[in-house]
Amino acid sequence: MAKKGRRRERIRAPESEYRDEHGSVLVLRGSLTPATRQQYAAELHGNVLSQEDAWQRAVEFLFERLAVRWDVAGAEPLTKQKELLGRFRFASAAERQWIRGVLREHLAEHFPDMETP
Secondary structure, X not given: OOOOOOOOOOOOOOEEEEEOOOOOEEEEEOOOOHHHHHHHHHHHOOOOOOHHXXXXXXXXXXXXXXXXXXXXXXXXXXXXXXHHHHHHHOOOHHHHHHHHHHHHHHHHHHOOOOOOO
């Protein structure tokens, strides 16, 4: 007989917050599946004709997989994947540079075995 009302608590990946000088906060998850790690490596080294294109795709891929929340200074926090990715695609050059730095720092701390973009 099945026991009703018993729910397993879902284990959540740890999250890390990164702040910029303008008050924006980017929250990244602290875990990636082995399959996601393989996909990232394929993105990073995928386009042999244009390493710059592969690098840009790898940054976007990491952002899509790791971003949990983005509080852009003065706006409502973004938490849905479509919204996060859309905002990333429209980010200014300075915001993109900050995000790349955050991703590198996050990978170094949580995923030292992975190559940074």
